[in-house]
Amino acid sequence: MASGFVIRKNQYYDSVFLMSVNRRISEVKGVQQTAVLMGSPTNKQLLLDVGVKDIQIDAAQPNDLIVAVIAESPAIVENVLGRLDEWLEALQENTPSLIVRTLEDALSQKPNANLAVISVPGEYAAREAKKALEARLNVFLFSDNVSIQDELELKQIAAGRGLLVMGPDCGTSLIGGVGIGFANVVRRGPIGAVGVAGTGLQEFTSQVHNAGSGISHAIGTGSHDLSGKIKGLTTLAALDALEADSQTRLIAIISKPPAAGTLSALLERVKTLKKPVVGCFLGVDPGLISGIPNLQHARTIDDAVRIAIMCTNEQAVMPAGVLTSEELAAIRKEKKVRLPEQKYLRGILAGGTFCYQSQQILLEAGYTIYSNSPFDQKYQLDDPDHSVMHTIVDMGDDFYTVGKPHPMIDGTLRKRRILAESRDPQVAVLYLDFILGYNASMDPVGELLDAILEAKRVYLQRGAALTVVASVCGTEADPQDMNFQIKMLQEAGALVFRSNALASAACSELLGQG
Amino acid sequence: METLVNKLLSGPVIAINLGLKLFGVSLEQQGTEVVQVDWAPPAGGDQEMMDLLDDLL
Numbered sequence: 299m300a301s302g303f304v305i306r307k308n309q310y311y312d313s314v315f316l317m318s319v320n321r322r323i324s325e326v327k328g329v330q331q332t333a334v335l336m337g338s339p340t341n342k343q344l345l346l347d348v349g350v351k352d353i354q355i356d357a358a359q360p361n362d363l364i365v366a367v368i369a370e371s372p373a374i375v376e377n378v379l380g381r382l383d384e385w386l387e388a389l390q391e392n393t394p395s396l397i398v399r400t401l402e403d404a405l406s407q408k409p410n411a412n413l414a415v416i417s418v419p420g421e422y423a424a425r426e427a428k429k430a431l432e433a434r435l436n437v438f439l440f441s442d443n444v445s446i447q448d449e450l451e452l453k454q455i456a457a458g459r460g461l462l463v464m465g466p467d468c469g470t471s472l473i474g475g476v477g478i479g480f481a482n483v484v485r486r487g488p489i490g491a492v493g494v495a496g497t498g499l500q501e502f503t504s505q506v507h508n509a510g511s512g513i514s515h516a517i518g519t520g521s522h523d524l525s526g527k528i529k530g531l532t533t534l535a536a537l538d539a540l541e542a543d544s545q546t547r548l549i550a551i552i553s554k555p556p557a558a559g560t561l562s563a564l565l566e567r568v569k570t571l572k573k574p575v576v577g578c579f580l581g582v583d584p585g586l587i588s589g590i591p592n593l594q595h596a597r598t599i600d601d602a603v604r605i606a607i608m609c610t611n612e613q614a615v616m617p618a619g620v621l622t623s624e625e626l627a628a629i630r631k632e633k634k635v636r637l638p639e640q641k642y643l644r645g646i647l648a649g650g651t652f653c654y655q656s657q658q659i660l661l662e663a664g665y666t667i668y669s670n671s672p673f674d675q676k677y678q679l680d681d682p683d684h685s686v687m688h689t690i691v692d693m694g695d696d697f698y699t700v701g702k703p704h705p706m707i708d709g710t711l712r713k714r715r716i717l718a719e720s721r722d723p724q725v726a727v728l729y730l731d732f733i734l735g736y737n738a739s740m741d742p743v744g745e746l747l748d749a750i751l752e753a754k755r756v757y758l759q760r761g762a763a764l765t766v767v768a769s770v771c772g773t774e775a776d777p778q779d780m781n782f783q784i785k786m787l788q789e790a791g792a793l794v795f796r797s798n799a800l801a802s803a804a805c806s807e808l809l810g811q812g
Numbered sequence: 813m814e815t816l817v818n819k820l821l822s823g824p825v826i827a828i829n830l831g832l833k834l835f836g837v838s839l840e841q842q843g844t845e846v847v848q849v850d851w852a853p854p855a856g857g858d859q860e861m862m863d864l865l866d867d868l869l
């Protein structure tokens with residue numbers, strides 16, 4: 299085994315770009331392990347953890363590129379590091395056409411700019427967001443690891459200036475048909491949405507589109523907005539903006555449980571709105587949100603879509619809220635070929651909201667579900683890398699993704715987990731979600747296909763059969779070719795559902811007796 | 813009074829992208845005007861130096 303590294307001073311690249319270089323290098327024959335990253339303290343620690351240690355690496359700065367390679371022979375290491383410029387240049391081609399050095403230069407190029415999209419590393423994000431707000435720009439803040447104090451300060455500045463801060467930790471928004479971050483291609487229409495839940499908002503907007511209706515705007519707020527500290531500052535600003543927006547006829551709120559005080563403040567604001575509101579507050583007791591004339595409660599995201607379409611009287615096809623007789627027949631068939639020891643569900647999910655909604659649906663059906671992001675704290679997994687009984691994990695959680703690509707961008711993490719689950723003979727059902735849209739993996743199913751087929755083969759060798767359930771979040775207009783993605787899953791023998799709620803209902807049926 | 817949020821929703825979106833170039837590319841693919849800032853950690857990522865710069869500006 300041989301290893302080597304190079305450091306390029308003052309050569310900064312963003313994390314997604316570095317991951318694509320990393321992937322390209324790791325595909326070279328004979329390469330065992332690679333690290334392509336900037337010299338931030340966190341990254342240097344990651345290198346130390348895998349045994350790459352050198353005084354020069356200790357001295358590297360956040361602006362310095364570090365490329366480390368472990369390979370079968372010194373010649374391979376030398377070859378890879380020698381070709382570094384080639385890899386960097388080949389992947390640099392895909393960049394926006396107009397590039398400037400500073401925010402000030404950008405504003406002089408586009409003085410009428412109205413939005414800053416910020417995805418710099420968390421430790422620098424609040425500083426850049428503040429500069430953008432001071433320049434009278436609304437902010438979409440994808441970066442996470444921004445302190446709650448900084449978030450509060452940013453949102454207070456925004457509130458004082460009539461601006462919106464979508465984030466931090468905001469994955470998606472659709473503004474006037476333009477998808478920002480991870481967003482699906484969705485037609486414009488009368489339904490507005492506000493969401494703390496990123497993949498929840500993608501599911502809602504995609505399903506509205508698939509039913510034939512459309513979205514005016516879908517505003518992501520960031521995952522902490524409804525906390526007790528932030529008190530829904532962005533959600534409230536978004537509600538006001540959608541109330542004033544002439545395109546929006548109905549407002550949907552998609553969220554995980556808000557802090558108690560924040561929920562009551564939010565409901566007070568909802569009461570003052572003239573437009574009808576659909577509230578999908580996952581994990582909240584419906585009793586807490588009853589008695590408000592213009593607010594309808596939706597138990598699931600699918601319910602929210604149905605109510606929103608019904609209330610806007612669109613000429614849209616209402617999506618079915620229950621499993622069809624064909625789907626139920628397919629489920630019965632799967633249950634017949636199962637061995638007695640196959641009892642458990644394993645959900646290996648990329649979407650945080652999906653992980654949460656699935657748990658809600660299965661808990662309501664009487665199942666105990668363990669998770670790294672549990673609906674009920676009693677069922678927190680001791681070790682997120684090891685499933686117990688019925689387990690659903692959110693593989694986009696920081697536990698898995700520090701220094702590694704999010705499963706919506708790259709399937710590597712989930713692939714390993716699928717293979718690990720297949721070693722447990724007690725698994726009956728494997729549930730996977732696939733999320734399409736801008737900036738997501740261009741072939742999410744293709745990336746996991748080998749692992750799915752391998753898991754099924756392992757079960758066949760044991761004389762058993764593994765049921766694979768899949769849900770696909772997206773639209774036919776998305777860049778990934780949704781129908782082809784679904785076809786690949788069907789050909790691999792998976793039961794494919796068009797929503798996370800339906801897939802969860804299918805999992806419940808598959809686990810049931812009889 | 814029309815706020816800056818209302819103006820954003822009235823459109824069109826005109827964006828300045830700091831960070832992942834991928835996000836800028838996808839905005840451009842949708843026909844949105846976008847300027848990419850070729851961002852790097854200010855002052856080489858030195859927090860003390862950044863604070864000093866902030867105080868000066």
